[in-house]
Amino acid sequence: MKDRAQILNRFEVLAQDDRVRFEPGAQTQAERVASLLPAAVAQVEAAHYRPFVGAVRIYVCGTEACFKRLVYTPNLAAAVVPENRLILSPRLFMQETQRLNPILVHELSHLHLGLQIGHYDHSVPIWFHEGLATLAAAGGGAEYASDDDAIAAIKAGHQIMPAVRDSAIKRHRAEDWGLNIHVFYRQSWRMVSYLRQLDEDKFRQFLLELQDNVDFDIAFSDAYTSSVARTLQGYYDTLLTAR
Ligand SMILES: [Zn+2]
Numbered sequence: 001m002k003d004r005a006q007i008l009n010r011f012e013v014l015a016q017d018d019r020v021r022f023e024p025g026a027q028t029q030a031e032r033v034a035s036l037l038p039a040a041v042a043q044v045e046a047a048h049y050r051p052f053v054g055a056v057r058i059y060v061c062g063t064e065a066c067f068k069r070l071v072y073t074p075n076l077a078a079a080v081v082p083e084n085r086l087i088l089s090p091r092l093f094m095q096e097t098q099r100l101n102p103i104l105v106h107e108l109s110h111l112h113l114g115l116q117i118g119h120y121d122h123s124v125p126i127w128f129h130e131g132l133a134t135l136a137a138a139g140g141g142a143e144y145a146s147d148d149d150a151i152a153a154i155k156a157g158h159q160i161m162p163a164v165r166d167s168a169i170k171r172h173r174a175e176d177w178g179l180n181i182h183v184f185y186r187q188s189w190r191m192v193s194y195l196r197q198l199d200e201d202k203f204r205q206f207l208l209e210l211q212d213n214v215d216f217d218i219a220f221s222d223a224y225t226s227s228v229a230r231t232l233q234g235y236y237d238t239l240l241t242a243r
Pocket of ligand 1: 129
């Protein structure tokens with residue numbers, strides 16, 4: 001943690017937008033983020049039906065070494081770390097430039113929700129966190145698995161089970177469901193999309209209650225007058241008979 005604070009203290013504030021900070025040398029990348037940020041923020045606020053309630057702070061790493069010292073989970077392109085700091089990997093400005101905008105939006109969704117209810121120590125299941133962020137980003141974060149991959153996994157008996165609480169205590173990782181991480185994101189995205197498609201008014205009510213820190217299952221049943229597991233069963237039924 002001390003290490004993280006030391007690195008972040010060296011970051012510079014971007015003159016044109018003080019929401020963006022950068023590792024010395026990464027000003028051009030930071031400027032690119034600043035140019036995308038207004039639309040990205042608006043996209044998240046529209047998807048969550050509510051403005052940001054706290055400061056947006058984005059930290060652009062110019063080197064892999066910097067990113068690795070700030071984000072401990074391997075193989076990520078971005079993450080929100082303690083104190084609601086959104087960290088971007090240099091990969092997004094080099095080999096994965098097409099992912100910069102969708103991943104920025106995806107992480108801003110995590111930040112938006114986290115500023116209201118905290119991160120991952122709550123009743124909200126991880127599949128919902130990831131599905132919502134991917135939905136807000138119009139698929140950003142779920143690019144590496146297809147719908148066919150998601151369906152094949154379900155047919156093989158590997159699917160997220162919404163009846164099982166998977167919050168911080170257990171079953172919060174893709175492998176707990178027998179899924180690779182990309183298929184987990186894809187399934188999560190499609191589950192949350194289905195809930196919105198089914199009835200957007202109910203989805204909005206549910207999501208606003210959730211953001212008011214109402215328990216996930218209570219907020220869901222208030223809006224949908226059914227459990228999330230029963231509601232999503234309709235999704236699995238149509239999915240498996242359609243193919
Ligand atoms: Zn995510």
